[in-house]
Amino acid sequence: DIVMTQTPLSLSVTPGQPASISCKSSQSLLHSDGKTYLYWYLQKPGQPPQLLIYEASNRFSGVPDRFSGSGSGTDCTLKISRVEAEDVGVYYCMQSKQLPYTFGQGTKLEIK
């Protein structure tokens, strides 16, 4: 199975400041079709996860442009350019290059 490792596991950020989360995979997520099958989800308190970024760097419909994803292969990063209060929750990376799909441990974002 592909192991997904996120760092840090928690973040405390002042509103308006940037935040960055790293996700490393035990195998490359770059497929022969040229896509990197790495996704970012945000789970707000008491809610199911919601999709933020697909294929490492594509913002999903309706996601604010302060969220961006980068990277390929085994190293990807989620960046929030200016954190807002509504961004609190747990961020997960997930790979869907091969079954079983696997998730990172999650990164909890809090507001200072």
Add this chain to the structure above:
Amino acid sequence: QVQLVQSGAEVKKPGTSVKISCKASGYTFTTYAIHWVRQAPGQSLEWMGWVNAGNGNTKYSQTFQGRVTITRDTSASTAYMEVSSLRSEDTAVYYCARVPYYGELWFDPWGQGTLVTVSS
């Protein structure tokens, strides 16, 4: 709008089974897969398996192979997941999610989740 609505919370005794439903609306049910993910209290997300809503084919995580059965009823636009031989470690919120068969393999939307509590 596209929506997945799951059945309500369950309390089960160890050794019994639970069957959770996931009713889809707002799209043609057979044109997407339904995947199941669980989340134990305070833990990360764990992928369990999926069903091809069109032909009924399934794939399961090795972790759950033999104990989980995913089915679907196209006439009801509903997918089901049954977990047997329940133990306390199966206490979790179980989610279904819609996933395209090809291309962008994103999970969207998700159901609201079903809490299953296993306790004697």
